[in-house]
Amino acid sequence: MKRRTQYSSDLTDRQWQLIRQLLPQRSRLGRRPIDRRKIINAILYVVRTGCQWRMLPKNLPNWSTVYGIFWNWRNDGVWQRIHDRLREKVRKAAGKKSTPTAAIVDSQSIRTAEGGEERGYDAGKKITGRKRHIAVDTLGMLLAVVVHSAECQD
Known part of the structure; x- marks a missing residue:
């Protein structure tokens, strides 16, 4: 099996372990599920490079699939929950309370x-x-x- 090109925007194994726990449960209905790590890597590629969705490299999942999942997760608040949870982890690692008391x-x-x-x-x-x-x-x-x-x- 041919291995796909690695991009500097790809998640490391450690980063993936943190994020995968925060993603919503897969639906049991519909099409065969696509590897969520590949979806996240494609989203991070767009964010990092600034390319158009349609310009995603062919070795990443189809742009319309990635775009659709991105917007579904946005509308469902998934990105906000991931951001908030990761911020809490960083604050705890820095010896602070998980929620800030000053801004x-x-x-x-x-x-x-x-x-x-x-x-x-x-x-x-x-x-x-x-x-x-x-x-x-x-x-x-x-x-x-x-x-x-x-x-x-x-």
Whole structure:
């Protein structure tokens, strides 16, 4: 059996052991299941390289399958649960409580072209676009991100 090309974005065995426990149970109905590690590796390839879904290499699962699973898991909150659980593990490993008691919030106004979500004018920065607010814990681990019109005041 020919071994597929390894990519720098692929999960290590240790990373896979952590993540596979956090994935939803497989459905007993429908098509034969695809190896979930291959699905995660394909998603990480898109995230790492910035390529279009349709441009996934042929040695990864079909792009439409990967894309469909990605969005199903997004809508079901799977990615949020994985993120939260991994953040808890990192905090415990650093000797902190699993849930933070303090947060650091910052914002950034970003110039955007027309289209997409609502845009506004940030008079302080003299930018027309959107503003993102990010909250992190004291270790710099992401807690929340909110994106809205740049006219929204801090």
